[in-house]
Amino acid sequence: MERSVNPVIIVGIVTVTMLLFLACTATEEEAPDLEDMTWNDIVAEAEGSEVRFYGWGGDQAVNDWIRGFLAERMLDKYDITLQWVPMNIDEILNKLQGENQGNARGTADMVWINGENFYTAKTNDLLYGPFIKILPNFGQYIDSEDVEVKYDFGFPTEGYEAPFGKAQFVMIYDEEKTPNPPTNHQELLAYAKEHRGEITFPAPPDFTGSVFIRNIIYDIVGHSQFLDMEGDPEVVGEAIAPAMEYFTELKPYLWREGETYPATIAQLENMYADGEVRMVMAYNSNLVSQRIRSGRFPKTSRSVIFDNGTIGNGHFIGIPFNSPNKAGALVLINEILSPEVQASKYDPDNWGDLPVLDNDKLSQEERALFESVNPGDGALPQDVLLNNRLPEVPAPLVPIIDRIWMENLLN
Amino acid sequence: MEKATRKILLMGMSALLILPLGMILIWSVTVSWPFPELFPRELGLRGLGAILQPGAPALESLLTSIRIAVLVTFITLGITIPGGRALGIHEFPGKGFIKIFVLAPLMVSPVAIVMGIHGTFIRLGITNTELGVVLIHIVPVIPYGIRIFTNIFELVGDQLEEQGKVLGAGSVQTFFHITLPTIMPGIISAGSLIFIISFSQYFPTLLIGGGSVRTFPLLMVPYIQSGDRMMAASYSVVFIGAAVLALLAIENVLKLYYRSGTGIAGVFYSGK
Numbered sequence: 001m002e003r004s005v006n007p008v009i010i011v012g013i014v015t016v017t018m019l020l021f022l023a024c025t026a027t028e029e030e031a032p033d034l035e036d037m038t039w040n041d042i043v044a045e046a047e048g049s050e051v052r053f054y055g056w057g058g059d060q061a062v063n064d065w066i067r068g069f070l071a072e073r074m075l076d077k078y079d080i081t082l083q084w085v086p087m088n089i090d091e092i093l094n095k096l097q098g099e100n101q102g103n104a105r106g107t108a109d110m111v112w113i114n115g116e117n118f119y120t121a122k123t124n125d126l127l128y129g130p131f132i133k134i135l136p137n138f139g140q141y142i143d144s145e146d147v148e149v150k151y152d153f154g155f156p157t158e159g160y161e162a163p164f165g166k167a168q169f170v171m172i173y174d175e176e177k178t179p180n181p182p183t184n185h186q187e188l189l190a191y192a193k194e195h196r197g198e199i200t201f202p203a204p205p206d207f208t209g210s211v212f213i214r215n216i217i218y219d220i221v222g223h224s225q226f227l228d229m230e231g232d233p234e235v236v237g238e239a240i241a242p243a244m245e246y247f248t249e250l251k252p253y254l255w256r257e258g259e260t261y262p263a264t265i266a267q268l269e270n271m272y273a274d275g276e277v278r279m280v281m282a283y284n285s286n287l288v289s290q291r292i293r294s295g296r297f298p299k300t301s302r303s304v305i306f307d308n309g310t311i312g313n314g315h316f317i318g319i320p321f322n323s324p325n326k327a328g329a330l331v332l333i334n335e336i337l338s339p340e341v342q343a344s345k346y347d348p349d350n351w352g353d354l355p356v357l358d359n360d361k362l363s364q365e366e367r368a369l370f371e372s373v374n375p376g377d378g379a380l381p382q383d384v385l386l387n388n389r390l391p392e393v394p395a396p397l398v399p400i401i402d403r404i405w406m407e408n409l410l411n
Numbered sequence: 412m413e414k415a416t417r418k419i420l421l422m423g424m425s426a427l428l429i430l431p432l433g434m435i436l437i438w439s440v441t442v443s444w445p446f447p448e449l450f451p452r453e454l455g456l457r458g459l460g461a462i463l464q465p466g467a468p469a470l471e472s473l474l475t476s477i478r479i480a481v482l483v484t485f486i487t488l489g490i491t492i493p494g495g496r497a498l499g500i501h502e503f504p505g506k507g508f509i510k511i512f513v514l515a516p517l518m519v520s521p522v523a524i525v526m527g528i529h530g531t532f533i534r535l536g537i538t539n540t541e542l543g544v545v546l547i548h549i550v551p552v553i554p555y556g557i558r559i560f561t562n563i564f565e566l567v568g569d570q571l572e573e574q575g576k577v578l579g580a581g582s583v584q585t586f587f588h589i590t591l592p593t594i595m596p597g598i599i600s601a602g603s604l605i606f607i608i609s610f611s612q613y614f615p616t617l618l619i620g621g622g623s624v625r626t627f628p629l630l631m632v633p634y635i636q637s638g639d640r641m642m643a644a645s646y647s648v649v650f651i652g653a654a655v656l657a658l659l660a661i662e663n664v665l666k667l668y669y670r671s672g673t674g675i676a677g678v679f680y681s682g683k
Contacts, residue, residue, distance in 0.1 A: 054622055057630070058637025060461060067468070085622035086633045091614070095621055098526065102533030107621045266638020275445040295442035295453055296641075 034326055039136055042327045043078065050081040051328040055112025057086015061290050065350045074335060080328055089117045096126040096320055106322035109329040113161060114315040115153040119395045121318060122160055128319040130159025134330055137337035138162065143358035147391065148314045154394030161316035162333045165345060166354035168285040168312035168385045169211050170303040177278055181304040185219045185246060192253040198278045200255035200262060203410065204402035208265040208283050213405050214393060215311050217243040223390050231396035237404050244408045251409060273297055285385050286352025289376025302378045309388035314356065343369035348376030432651065438644035458645030469630055476610055476627040477657055479541060483548040483609040484602050487556050491601065495560020500569050510561065514554045521551060525615045532619060539621040547619045548609040556601050563597040592669055599665060603658050610654055
């Protein structure tokens with residue numbers, strides 16, 4: 001019997017032709033050397049272009065602020081179209097790694113990055129830079145000697161990422177159920193004993209759970225010894241041993257007697273919203289006001305920090321090595337470092353993220369922009385947070401501490 | 412008695428399938444629903460509003476998703492109908508091996524496959540294009556198509572085709588008037604499956620599309636991961652609704668086309 005004419009042959013031919021066509025058209029474009037250009041030239045170069053900003057897209061408020069306020073401002077002021085591409089940082093790094101091996105032109109112009117991911121990206125040459133010195137607003141508004149600008153989880157930034165915002169760890173309780181929330185680890189233990197099964201935290205490697213554990217460690221053994229500690233599991237293990245004993249003591253009073261922990265902060269947030277647990281935590285100190293407004297948390301939710309302070313860190317923006325529009329990215333990052341944008345970002349009606357500008361460098365009017373922002377229901381004012389802010393441990397220590405905790409507590 | 416048991420079983424199973432969907436529908440408009448309460452405490456439209464408001468990226472990405480899934484469906488059918496036919500009708504050495512080998516994309520971790528193909532696509536220059544995304548979606552759906560069409564051709568055989576040829580039909584005529592209508596039920600079920608699998612791809616789209624190709628799951632999954640139940644449920648409702656509508660549309664167009672056809676095509680399909 002004869003073979004019939006297969007439509008697949010036609011499809012195949014079309015596909016191959018398209019492949020060849022695309023392979024031929026994808027040629028490299030010579031990028032101008034931005035370091036040698038004046039700022040005005042960079043702005044002119046960026047005008048009318050499109051900037052693609054890649055970052056975590058799990059928060060509606062953040063998505064709306066970037067797509068709304070920030071995008072509109074860039075379009076009005078510089079005729080730059082901002083495309084916000086929600087994508088997890090691991091996946092962005094995967095993509096950049098692949099493009100690096102294939103020597104390919106990228107699509108991402110900016111990535112939202114910090115900590116371990118910055119460490120990975122920087123050590124694998126995935127970032128363009130140093131670029132922060134090019135930005136006029138960096139010189140004008142940022143304290144370049146600030147530890148939180150120079151270091152990201154103890155790793156020198158060296159101008160390869162620009163500060164975007166600041167976060168600080170807070171614990172959140174419902175004032176109605178918990179009028180006197182615990183402000184140190186002992187009170188937390190007493191509170192857990194009093195309300196058996198109603199306290200828990202996400203197990204590492206969840207980011208927020210991991211910070212909570214470090215915060216307890218700081219509260220028990222102090223924080224200064226960790227800042228220059230080397231990433232040796234034995235040294236770290238010895239230093240945090242008293243904290244591990246504390247966690248073992250706490251364990252039977254936790255939700256499900258500590259047999260299991262929520263896997264993600266998302267799960268804990270939902271458990272808190274449903275009234276299943278009494279405490280939730282956040283690495284965004286204004287999260288609570290946003291959650292109250294969107295109705296997810298009870299209106300009487302309040303942020304609390306420990307008397308000895310809580311861990312804060314910065315988050316940053318980097319430019320991928322193969323960004324097709326570095327000029328546009330520079331203009332956008334410069335704009336993000338302006339008082340107007342930082343103040344809008346700080347407003348919990350928009351996002352509620354702490355600003356990165358140096359207060360001493362702001363004019364009277366610029367300072368007023370921030371003072372007029374109400375931190376929102378349940379959130380702590382900026383100065384309370386900043387006066388009780390502890391530095392993060394160096395990035396290599398984070399996975400070591402997580403692993404030690406898991407070995408001690410998860411069996 | 413037995414009939415009654417069957418009915419109860421059937422209803423129970425349907426309920427198991429439908430009830431979770433009902434929960435998603437409720438969560439899409441639920442602001443807060445604390446534990447012992449039987450009904451949601453507060454309802455709102457933050458989720459659906461954010462998706463459906465004009466200018467929101469969700470609807471545009473929905474169209475992208477549908478366009479890609481339709482393309483993937485037709486291309487995959489084009490590949491797997493002849494493939495399944497060859498495996499279902501012809502005998503050749505190594506057939507058993509090939510039958511298992513075509514299932515490989517389901518056995519190897521998709522992450523490994525996609526990361527490997529990413530490198531190749533970069534060299535071809537088709538990352539960050541819709542073409543690249545269409546091609547990467549074809550990989551996981553090929554096994555389903557081949558599987559279904561192999562079984563169908565094993566059942567149908569090629570006697571009908573030969574009969575047509577004896578009566579003087581050419582290859583093209585045979586294909587469009589005999590083969591295609593005969594396997595139409597298979598086309599509809601394989602097509603639906605392929606469509607849905609392509610429609611719900613996340614990681615391959617993300618890596619190959621690089622964020623330039625914005626499909627619906629790319630916006631939806633971050634909300635599912637971050638635990639914003641209202642947004643996640645709202646996206647899911649739109650996602651399921653769109654998938655069902657698109658499937659119904661495809662099925663009806665195909666049916667209509669072959670019902671209106673004359674000769675064996677029409678007769679075969681309507682089962683007269």
